Amino acid sequence: MSAPLLQLNTITKSFDAVRALKGVSFTLNPGEVHALLGENGAGKSTLIKVITGAHQPNSGTIEINGQLVEKLTPASAHKLGIAAIYQQPALFPDLSAAENIALGLEPTSGLRRINWAQRRAQARDLLKRVGADIDPETEVRNLSMPQQQLVEIARSLGKGARILIMDEPTASLTQKEVELLFGVICDLRRQGVGIIYISHRLEEIFAVADRVTVLRDGESVATHAIGVIDKPKLIRLMVGREVAAIYPPAQTAPGQVVLSLSKVGCTKSQVHDVTFDVRAGEVFGLAGLVGAGRTELARMLFGITPTDSGTIRLNGETIQIHSPQQAIDHGIGYVPEDRRRHGVILEMSVAANATMSVHRRIFPGAWLRFGAEQELAKKYIHDLSIKTYSPDSNVNTLSGGNQQKVALARWLATGPKVLILDEPTQGVDVGAKAEIHKLIRNLAAQGLAVIMISSDLPEIMGMSDRIGVMLGGTITAILDGKSADADAVMAAALGQTQRAGEMSAQ
Amino acid sequence: MKNFVRSNLAKHEAILLVVVIAEWFYFNSVGAHFGSLDNTFDIVRHSVEIGLLALVMTPIILTGGIDLSVGSLLGLCAILFGKLWRDAGLSPATAGICTVGIGAVAGGLNATLITWLRLPPLIVTLGTYSLFRGLAEAITRGVDTFTGFPASFLFLGQERFLGMPAQAPIFVCVAIVVWLLVHRTTFGRSFRAIGFSPDGARYAGLPVDRRIAMVYVLAGIVSALAAIIYTARLGQAKADAGTGYELYAITAVVLGGTSIFGGIGTVHGTLLGVAAIAVLSNGLVHARQPREVAGMLTGLLLILALSSSVIPKIFARLRARRQTRRHDKAPNSKIQAPEKLQSSNTD
Structure with a gap:
């Protein structure tokens, strides 16, 4: 296999007295979906911010495409093909899908006029690449949440993203939309893009990821291929203890009717x-x-x-x-x-x-x-x-x-x-x-x-x-x-x- | 974080207190009569009306709103007070009570437009700012002035009561009421909640519209009160009474540490803001400086006071940047400062 897209070696990061990351190592290969799992406060966000250049690690090294990167800033991360997609798409709601994508494309030099026709065509190609059935001229505010997410993925790809970070991308999606997104993820994987996938929903991780790394209290406790691990084990790794019965049973039989609705409506x-x-x-x-x-x-x-x-x-x-x-x-x-x-x-x-x-x-x-x-x-x-x-x-x-x-x-x-x-x-x-x-x-x-x-x-x-x-x-x-x-x-x-x-x- | 905000606010107030005291000592050293009791009373007399407006502007800004119409309303109320006394033959006391009622109605108009029509306070009060002043000018046709008030009424604005300017006890009473309202009641709690998050307040079941209406009606009432005191102080009522007072009031509130975005701020901060401005403009007269300097310095003071919490961070950031350049190979400490700046900016 070729050199990993991204390699983090014993990264540490402290905020004042709090050590958010304590020597985390992480590898992302081309064409891999690598899930990042951990309770809130386990250090996922900090790790993502280190990868996107928003935080500078206190120690440890970052290699991208086998090259040691001295100092990663948001700008250089962007140039190296790192892009992140968050829960809430960060698009301009009043611009069309094509314009949003075009904004991410390499800016033409100096005062040259923007070739909108060419950019629109590019945007259309990118939308097709992520399998989005969207009219590029639609204003983003009129798109549904999952459509907006696809536009954002298309924009990241337009920037030449090879490392795509998805932070809880499915939080506001329905089951059906989640499946569509997974289709897109599989396509991207085939195209050699490496994806870091963060989600609290274990089902999704089993459905889409190749490997999973569990963070706990700023340490990476384990990395496993998805085939050799099961849900209870993952949960155990995350919380560091057994979570007994996931859903507690009903303790009593229901009593009197409290609230009763009859043909209730609101135009x-x-x-x-x-x-x-x-x-x-x-x-x-x-x-x-x-x-x-x-x-x-x-x-x-x-x-x-x-x-x-x-x-x-x-x-x-x-x-x-x-x-x-x-x-x-x-x-x-x-x-x-x-x-x-x-x-x-x-x-x-x-x-x-x-x-x-x-x-x-x-x-x-x-x-x-x-x-x-x-x-x-x-x-x-x-x-x-x-x-x-x-x-x-x-x-x-x-x-x-x-x-x-x-x-x-x-x-x-x-x-x-x-x-x-x-x-x-x-x-x-x-x-x-x-x-x-x-x-x-x-x-x-x-x-x-x-x-x-x-x-x-x-x-x-x-x-x-x-x-x-x-x-x-x-x-x-x-x-x-x-x-x-x-x-x-x-x-x-x-x-x-x-x-x-x-x-x-x- | 709350403690942080609180202590930050307390620090701001402490700085402001120092500024007021420094102003006092400086002008006392350059102006011969600045520190005299008479001049102190003069400062109080001249700042009561703007002080009253600033007091009631505080809860409005806490809810994330603004009222640009208070100065114009002061003018309108002064005219109507004169009209009621001279033309309708009411006693100053009765006329005063009616005027306060009119102020409440005018505040109610602002409140209604804001809560029923869901128009932004800035737009609504910009409209009533012109409307009230226009009404005042129409009623007087721009020329009519009301003078010749009885001495018993002028007492309120010009004489001493209990050894202090007669309007001072009224101001103190209003200040106490507003302070209690903002800091010790669920109303004040609601104002802040609305200022931070109107939707959040609504989902918590707070009566958002009623609370918003309350602060604008209160502003109307107190503007009318300020109009009466203004008339008593000058012995005359004209259509241009209180021109520009709304901006002085807003300046005092913001100078006092209240966030223009709502939620954060105190009434005592506002009082310090009023004091800082009042002492400055009076002191400059004693220092034989032209009037224009007062406006300039007030603006400078406002900008400095508001950036006082940011300046040390900017220095820290510059220092960090210099260090980075010096130790180019040590990437550890460099990003800390801007980060801190970012995180505390969000408070």
Whole structure:
């Protein structure tokens, strides 16, 4: 085999007193998909930043195409054919796909006029190369998330990228789109591009990677070919301990119906005729493709985009939900999908975030009571084992999983009857994921009615007592969580209910 | 990080306090009467109106908004106060109460346009900035002035009460109320939350629109109050009263360490900002400098104060770069400084 595309030898990197990387070695061969795995804070991002030249290592060497690189800067990394694609595509939304790609092409010298025709043609070729069925003249804002990702990959290739870093590229994709992306990855592999693939979803790593390197606490603990390792072993390597049962079982039988929806709809959100019940102690999973209306339904129940048809009953009484304040008064909590924008206020402290939805209860007469606030924050830091330096630390100093726990703590403080969780474990590492799953089960066991939206099929299957599948703005099937299989859920989500078992119209 | 922001803010306030004290000692040494009690009272009298506007501008900027209309509203309220007293025959007290009501309505107009029509505060208040001033000019046809107020009213702006300028206790009361509102109530907490992330505040169930409305109505009320004090101080009300005051107020707030992007800032910082500007402009008169210098120096002060947290980092970065050049073979330390700069810029 020829020289590796990229070779890192015993890289170390420290930030002040914190050693983020402790002698990490890593090899990427041409035509290889090398997965990088590790819990949040294991050093993946730092390693990526070293490879893209954003961070300079304190010691260790970097070789690219067998050549020792003295000093890697973002500019020289770019020249050497290193490109990174992140969760959120960094494209110009108002420019067309072709223009976005053309911007990445080698700039013509001096004041020469840009040959747009030639660049468009090049862009079209690149889009074809990544198998994207996109009109190059479409504005990027009108493209779906996976299409944008393809445009970004095309742009990286246009820059002559031989080393492609993909950081959680599938976080916002549906199963189908993920498969399309994998097709593209396989093509790129055949063309000799080396891909560093980062994902929290183990299934994907087994589906697409050739080798996997596990990082833990800044050290690379193992590198294995994908054929000789299995999931439990990988998880063990990542967390350094056994993760017992991945999905905790239901502890109690569901009780009374708490929330009951009958033909609920909202014209603005294009959701219509949603009918289902959620019982106390039940986890009701909402499955479906992105755009099926799951988040829209959650927003309706939380009063952000109020319903305009149908009836909602809470404990048998018909209720109106016109605003989040009303939803809170009725005992409905919502942990939104976009944690950083909606779930928490990053620049404010853990304590301030935890009490944000219970101002009236904790602070009677609107006067802040710092003692009571600290007490409440400490209680949830303890109960949810939130890892934070102090209740006064800002939420943006916490890892993703801990931020999510703060978002959860805020709603638990309201003492809700119904809790809606929208992608509760997105972008959360394996360890914290298991903790959050256990937490959800415990909450249900305490009599909460939980509605859980997730695009992670194994999660939906493993956590839900019943699964409502949404398609085109309504629930098309309600399946039993224990007996349903992944194929049935997927089929219902795609609208192919040829045999999907418990078709229910209620 | 919060502690970092807090301590950073506290450092900013400490620097500002030093600036105010330094100004004081400098002008005291060059101006013969600068340090006298009379002159001190003069400074207070002249800064109360802008101070009031700056106080209520603080919560607005904390929510990530801005109110450009407060100066114009001061003018409009001064005119309407005069009109109510002279033409409608109301007593100054009754006229004052009505004026404050009008201020609340005007603030309510800003609030309504911002929260119902979802227009950006900058645009809305730019509109009402012209609207209020235009109304004031239309009512007076540009020439009418109101004078001859009774001595009992002028007392408020020109005499002493409890040994200090009569308007000072009002200012202190408003300052205490605003301080408590911002720092000790859930309202202040909500303002910050909205300033950091309006969506995040909404998803937390905070009544975002009501809180935003509150700060603009408060600004309207206090602008009216400032208009009354202004009229009492000068003994006359004209349509051009308070021209440009909105910018002085915003300058004082930003100088006091409040982030123009919202979320970060304190009321005591604003008070220090007001003091720094007031002492400077008064002191320059005593130092026999032309008026224009005051504006220039205020601008310089603002830029210096705001860059004070960045300057040491720039030096550190330069030093690091020089070191890199010297030890070209040691790539370890070079990137540290810019990195720190980046990370702390995000706070």
